[in-house]
Amino acid sequence: xxxPYNHRAIEQKWQNVWDEEKAFAATDxxxxxxxxxxxxxxxxxxxxxxxxxxxxYTALDIVARKRRMQGYNVLYPMGWDAFGLPTENYAIKNKIxxxxxxxxxxxxxxxxxxxxxxxxxxxxxxxxTDVDYYKWTQWIFLKLFEAGLAYKTEMPxxxxxxxxxGLANEEVVxxxxxxxxxxxxxxxxxxxxxxxxxxxxxLLDGLEDVDFxxxxxxxxxxxxxxxxxxxxxxxxxxxxxxxxxxTTRPDTLFGATYMVISPExxxxxxxxxxxxxxxxxxxxxxxxxxxxxxxxxxxxxEKTGVALEGLKAVNPVNGCEIPIWVSxxxxxxxxxxxxxxxxxxxxxxxxxxxxxxxxxxxxVAGGENVQEAAFTDVATGRLVNSDFLNGLEVAEAKxxxxxxxxxxxxxxxxTNFKLRDWVFSRQRYWGEPIxxxxxxxxGYVALPESxxxxxxPEVESYMPTDNGESPLAAMTDWVNTTCPCCGGPAxxxxxxxxxxxxxxxxxxxxxxxxxxxxLASPEALKYWLPVDWYNGGMEHTTLHLLYSRFWHRFLxxxxxxxxPEPYQKRTSHGMILGENGEKMSKSRGNVVNPDxxxxxxxxxxxxxxxxxxxxxxxxxxxxxxxxxxxRRFLERVWKLLDIVTEGDAYSSDFEIKMHQTxxxxxxxxxxxxxxxxxxxxxxxxxxxxxxxxxxxGEYRTFLILLxxxxxxxxxxxxxxxxxxxxxxxxxxxQYEEAKTVEDTVELAVQINGKTRAVVTLAKNxxxxxxxxxxxxxxxxxxxxxxxxxxxVPGRIINIVMK
RNA sequence: GCCGGCGUGGCGGAACUGGCAGACGCGCAGGACUUAAAAUCCUGUUGUAGUGAUACAGUACCGGUUCGAUCCCGGUCGCCGGCACCA
Numbered sequence: 001x002x003x004p005y006n007h008r009a010i011e012q013k014w015q016n017v018w019d020e021e022k023a024f025a026a027t028d029x030x031x032x033x034x035x036x037x038x039x040x041x042x043x044x045x046x047x048x049x050x051x052x053x054x055x056x057y058t059a060l061d062i063v064a065r066k067r068r069m070q071g072y073n074v075l076y077p078m079g080w081d082a083f084g085l086p087t088e089n090y091a092i093k094n095k096i097x098x099x100x101x102x103x104x105x106x107x108x109x110x111x112x113x114x115x116x117x118x119x120x121x122x123x124x125x126x127x128x129t130d131v132d133y134y135k136w137t138q139w140i141f142l143k144l145f146e147a148g149l150a151y152k153t154e155m156p157x158x159x160x161x162x163x164x165x166g167l168a169n170e171e172v173v174x175x176x177x178x179x180x181x182x183x184x185x186x187x188x189x190x191x192x193x194x195x196x197x198x199x200x201x202x203l204l205d206g207l208e209d210v211d212f213x214x215x216x217x218x219x220x221x222x223x224x225x226x227x228x229x230x231x232x233x234x235x236x237x238x239x240x241x242x243x244x245x246x247t248t249r250p251d252t253l254f255g256a257t258y259m260v261i262s263p264e265x266x267x268x269x270x271x272x273x274x275x276x277x278x279x280x281x282x283x284x285x286x287x288x289x290x291x292x293x294x295x296x297x298x299x300x301x302e303k304t305g306v307a308l309e310g311l312k313a314v315n316p317v318n319g320c321e322i323p324i325w326v327s328x329x330x331x332x333x334x335x336x337x338x339x340x341x342x343x344x345x346x347x348x349x350x351x352x353x354x355x356x357x358x359x360x361x362x363x364v365a366g367g368e369n370v371q372e373a374a375f376t377d378v379a380t381g382r383l384v385n386s387d388f389l390n391g392l393e394v395a396e397a398k399x400x401x402x403x404x405x406x407x408x409x410x411x412x413x414x415t416n417f418k419l420r421d422w423v424f425s426r427q428r429y430w431g432e433p434i435x436x437x438x439x440x441x442x443g444y445v446a447l448p449e450s451x452x453x454x455x456x457p458e459v460e461s462y463m464p465t466d467n468g469e470s471p472l473a474a475m476t477d478w479v480n481t482t483c484p485c486c487g488g489p490a491x492x493x494x495x496x497x498x499x500x501x502x503x504x505x506x507x508x509x510x511x512x513x514x515x516x517x518x519l520a521s522p523e524a525l526k527y528w529l530p531v532d533w534y535n536g537g538m539e540h541t542t543l544h545l546l547y548s549r550f551w552h553r554f555l556x557x558x559x560x561x562x563x564p565e566p567y568q569k570r571t572s573h574g575m576i577l578g579e580n581g582e583k584m585s586k587s588r589g590n591v592v593n594p595d596x597x598x599x600x601x602x603x604x605x606x607x608x609x610x611x612x613x614x615x616x617x618x619x620x621x622x623x624x625x626x627x628x629x630x631r632r633f634l635e636r637v638w639k640l641l642d643i644v645t646e647g648d649a650y651s652s653d654f655e656i657k658m659h660q661t662x663x664x665x666x667x668x669x670x671x672x673x674x675x676x677x678x679x680x681x682x683x684x685x686x687x688x689x690x691x692x693x694x695x696x697g698e699y700r701t702f703l704i705l706l707x708x709x710x711x712x713x714x715x716x717x718x719x720x721x722x723x724x725x726x727x728x729x730x731x732x733x734q735y736e737e738a739k740t741v742e743d744t745v746e747l748a749v750q751i752n753g754k755t756r757a758v759v760t761l762a763k764n765x766x767x768x769x770x771x772x773x774x775x776x777x778x779x780x781x782x783x784x785x786x787x788x789x790x791x792v793p794g795r796i797i798n799i800v801m802k
Numbered sequence: 803g804c805c806g807g808c809g810u811g812g813c814g815g816a817a818c819u820g821g822c823a824g825a826c827g828c829g830c831a832g833g834a835c836u837u838a839a840a841a842u843c844c845u846g847u848u849g850u851a852g853u854g855a856u857a858c859a860g861u862a863c864c865g866g867u868u869c870g871a872u873c874c875c876g877g878u879c880g881c882c883g884g885c886a887c888c889a
Contacts, residue, residue, distance in 0.1 A: 215806060222805060225888070247889060260889090303887095329887050339889045347803075348887060418888055538806090538883075575883085612827070614815055618807085619882075623814065629827050635842095676816070679826035686826090689843095748822040753870040755822050790869055795821045800869045 005638040007602030011712040015117055023728050024068070024119035026075040030527045035072040037064045038507055038567075040536035040544075041079040041126075043499075044105035046090055049112040050584070051592045051610070051622065056535045056573045058607045059616060061118050062669055062708035063533060068119075069704070069732040075528055076119055077510040079126035080106050084499045085168060088430035092462050098430045102129055112595065116603045117711050119728075124513045128502030133509065134432045135453035136519040137501050140551060142435060143558060145446045149195040152444065155423055156289075157468070159187035164466035166427045186289045189468060192425040192434060192495065196550045200224050200417040203549055212570040213617070216541050223542040225418025230402050232340065232411040234259060236267075237312040237321050243267065246335035246416055249342065250405065251397035252378075254386035255363035256340035257353070258323045259313050260305065263288040264332040268308070276309040281326055288328040303329060303352045315340075316410045317401075318387065327352065333420055343374065350374035361385055364394065422547065424498060429462040429471040431496030439483035439490035448484050456496075470494040503544055504551040507531050507566060519560075526562045534567040545570070571672060574619035576610070581621045592622050604710035605631040611674035611709055633682055634713055637706065640685070640694055641717060647695035654691075654698055656742060657684060662735035665705045674709070681706055696721070701733045749774040750798040756781055759797075767791045775799065 018024065037060045042053060064076035082102045091098040106127065113120070126133055144150045158167040162182030166189070171178040196203075204224050207217050229248035236243055243259060261267065263285045272278055284306045305327030312321040329348055330339050343353035343360045350373070353360050360370050365384045367375025383389040388404075389397045405411030425434065435447040435454045447454060457478045459471050472494040473479060483490035505519065511528040512520035536545070545567075552566040577583055578590025585591065597606045609630040614620035650658045661684045668677035684702065688694045694702075700723060707714040707727055718727035741763060747770065749757040757777040761770055771789050774797035775782060788800040 218806070219884080223886090225886095227888085229889085245889080249889080329889095331886075331888070333886075334888045341889085346889070349889080416888090418886075420886075542884085577882095581882095612814090618815095620814070623828070625828050626814065632842095633827085675814095676826080679816075682826055746822080750822080750870075753821090753868090758822065788869060790821090792821060796870085798821080798869055 005635055005713065007604065007713070008599075010716045011115070011117060011603050014712045014715045015114065017715075017726075018117075018119075018728070019122075021726070022123075023726070024064075024074075024076065024121055025123055026077075026121050027073055028524075029073060030523065032073040033071065034075065034527055034532075035064070035067040036075045036507075036511075036528050036531045036533075037067070038077070038510075038531045038534045040534075040540065041081050041503070041506060042109060043081050043084055043086075044102065044109045045086055046101070046105055048105075048108050049594050051594045051597070052576045052584075053113075054116055054594060054606060055576060055610045055613075055616075056537075057113070057116070057118055058610055058709075059573065059672070059674060060533065060535055061607075062611070062674065064119055065708040065711065065728065066666075066669055066732060068728070069707075069730055071731070074119075075124075075510065076121060077124045077126075077513075078113065078118070078120040078122070079124075079506060079510070080109070080128065081499065081503050081506070082106065082127055082129040083431045083497075083502055085171075085428070085430075088428060088462055091430070097458075098462065099129070102127075115598050116594075116607065119711075124510050126506060126509050126513050128432075128506065129430075131453050131455055132516070134502065136509065137432050137497065137505070138435045138452050138454060139449065139519065140505060140555070141432075141497070141501070142446050142449065142452075143560075144194060144551075144554065145436065147554070147558070149198065149554065150424065151193055151195070152190050153193050154188050155191040155193070156186035157189050157191070157427075158184050159468065160184050164468070165464040166468055187468065189427075191423050192493075194422040194424045194550075196422045196547070197417060197419050199550050199553055200226070200419045202553055203546065206549065206553065206565050210565050210570070211568055213572060215538075216545070216570055216572060219538075219541045220546060223419065223546065227416050227418075229414060229416060230405060230411050231336070231414045232316065232405060234313040234316060234322075234340065236271075237314050241267075241270075243313055243324070243338055244336050245338045245340045246414065247340055248416075249345075249378075249398075250401045250411065251383065251386075251389060251394055252342045252345055252363050253315070253317050253340070253401060254383075254389065255342040255344050255361045256315055256322065257343060257359045257361055258325060258341050260325045260327050260330045260339050260341055260349075260352070261308075262330040262332040262337040263326055263328055265326070265337045268326070271308075271311055274310045277306070280306050281308065284326055303327065303348070303355055305329075305352060305356065307356070316405075316408075323358070325352075325356070334418065335416060344370040345374060345376055345378050347374045347376060422500075422550075424501075425493075425495035426498050427464050427468055427470045428496050429456075429459060429464075431498065432456070432501055433472070433496055434493040436493040437481055437483060437490040438493065439486060439488060441488055442483055442485040442490075444493075445483055445485045445490070451484070454492075470496060472496070500544060500547050504548040505555075507534075507548075508552075508555075508561065522562070529561060529563050530566055530568045533569045533571070535571045535573060538572045541572070572617060574615070574617055576613070577619055577621045579622050579624070584622075590622075597627060601627055601631045602634075602712075604634055604713045608634065608678060608710050612678045614675060616672040616674055633678075633685070634710060636685055636689065637702075637710075638713065638717065640688060640699060640702075641720060643688070643693045644699050644721060645693045645695055648697040648700075649695065650698055650701075651695050654687070654695075656739060657687060658698060658701060659735040659739040662701065662705065662733050663737075663740050666732070666735070669708065678709060703727060704730055704733055745794050747774065747794075748796045749777050750796055751778060751781055751801055753798060755796075763794070767793075771797055771799075 039056050039060050064074050067074045087098045087101050091101050158172050160167050160177040160182055162180045163177060172184045177184055204226060207220060227248045229246060230250040231244055231246050232250060233242040233244050268281060275281055305325045308324045311324055313324050315322055341349040343349040344362045345364060362370040363383055363386050364378040364381040366381045380394055383392050383397045402413045433454045433456055436444050438444055457475055459475055462471050464471055465473055479492050481490055481492055508520050512524035515521055553564060555561045556564045580590055582588055609627045612630055661680050664680045665677045703714045703718050715727045743763055744760050745763045747759050747761060748755045749759055759773050759777045761773055770791055784801040786799055787802050790798040
């Protein structure tokens, strides 16, 4: 009898061996075929690793380990996305420098990941807060600045009226400050912006050439939000001036019975002397400014608004004077900040019109009475009440009205994107300093490359100042500098970059992490890019994933990287929920600590369980009993050692099963189907146990197949069984297609689609013979007239009877 | 409100391209071993009826297409996630 399975000793032992042998280091031998597998690097939070982390990490660890066995030079790196708000807040609260907090957290995370036996190349570990790293983050910003893609503008921030600090959206809960409960208002501040909108079309086009799961592509497309429509000028009655709107439905122009502008629209200021109810309008603006973006977009709520009394707009196609309203459902940040309202065919406009008694005119035929409900199913249909558009199909009407508008010079066809520019500055300490100075004479001037890195200075307090400036603003000796352009006095930018900055290019750094001359050498980039497989959370689909594609595409245009798209393949994992099916959180008391699982059951059990828990892309609930089941499986694998018999070949009764399992496991590992791969190995194990013996050759293959999931126990068994060398360095097993199929097939015999019998026939049986055999098997039940006989080779025989 | 996803035994889930629904695991029940328990091993396990072979029902609900639907189409309900009321 063998020793009992002691996971603690085994896991420690093999982790040490792998470290010593540098088993998983990516080499710089660029003649070998490469494979770059990437998982999103974690934010090293104070809570330590969550059981959600190992799910994607294990999945790509499986792929990475398998690829190495297939002869690839594999890069599977790990690092730390360590700038960010929670660390800063913790630092403020506990008066510990964020650098120290980060160091401690990273240490803990690294220990936890190491204990899980991942095949990361730790020599390439990176940290976004290292000066040597963020030097290059700043360098990329300088490139963007030089290219005119970084600019300053006034943008509203969330402002806590009591703490006197700017807040992230996340810190605003129901319109009040998360920590003090005081009301939050929108305060306008000058902010650095990145012109991601200039790349909207390229980012859209780039999706055509990559292998992203469909829902990721759809989300990105919707976020970029390309639409074809028109800008239309509405004259303001009695003025030279005009109000321009963007609409995707210029064909419905005859149905526009009023206009709505956003509370921030500049025309309110322009015409303040002519607005008769200016006080009411100002009050409304004040109300709107109190609402956070999210609140303003909170729905199903009563529409609010106020009419601009004293001003009217003119519908350019029929000359009708129509009222102008102010309402917060129109946002300054999309289109022109003004809309033409067509209440007959838009739900929001309809609700607004009903509430304020505005006219509703049907212009697309086909619905019920538009006075009763908006008729919005108008992608097709014929125009009515629309003068020269009457009777036209929607598509034709659109074309005709646009050419009419262009001819009369009152409008123009226009492509619009929902995508907004990226607000790139934060009034915070724990981020990359923005390498720009402001000079009275030269304006905003970039630091020369030679002055990088611009190090984050030590400060006394990490609290933002009470006028909303970053804590760096208080350091006058750091702030006051000289202009690199004219040599005169200048002030440094005191805002820092958002957390997204460091994570927008980290995958480039892994290819050559210690380079001091460039973000990475051209050779390394050429060899390793693109990332072959990138897995990450759905929550990063529209921000991180899009931002990093944007930076990468920009660097490609500047010839700094060799490929236009950074990631060839993108997949996404589901969340791990608590035992009760709810999100894990301290307040719900359903948090599972991965350390406990590793201690009690072992890293291999945790890895196996997280892969077996359910479909990789869907969320799954934690189950301690499920963990036990996986532990039991590994115990049974361990005990197989006692029944290993001589023989390097597969035994005759297992030959087909072995080839089938190799095929199944190999393809499942590639297709996010880790759960069924493990199920197949469990089934094979059951068969071995039933038989009571397993040949060395069978055990050998079985261990290799299981190794990517449970690397420690399989490596130990490999060595106990006396196999040569290291398991991790073996070749991935091959299968022969011909040996995966049985000589016979089982065919279901159906009558009218219902299975009545099963017949076993030779696999290459002729159609007629198969049908005859099928009929024979169900002859008692063939009581009616046979109308049709269907034979699907290898599957079914269906006899259709009347 | 919009966008995306999901709905299958007591539970987690499986089912290739429309072809035997419920693989694998958990739980449960019975048995073996044990003084006993735990662990382990064996057997059974969608429901209803039947001693049984079997029959009928069954993949959220209603309908459709098809020889055949968990899978495709139309509609309804519920749950989860995301959001920037996107004109």
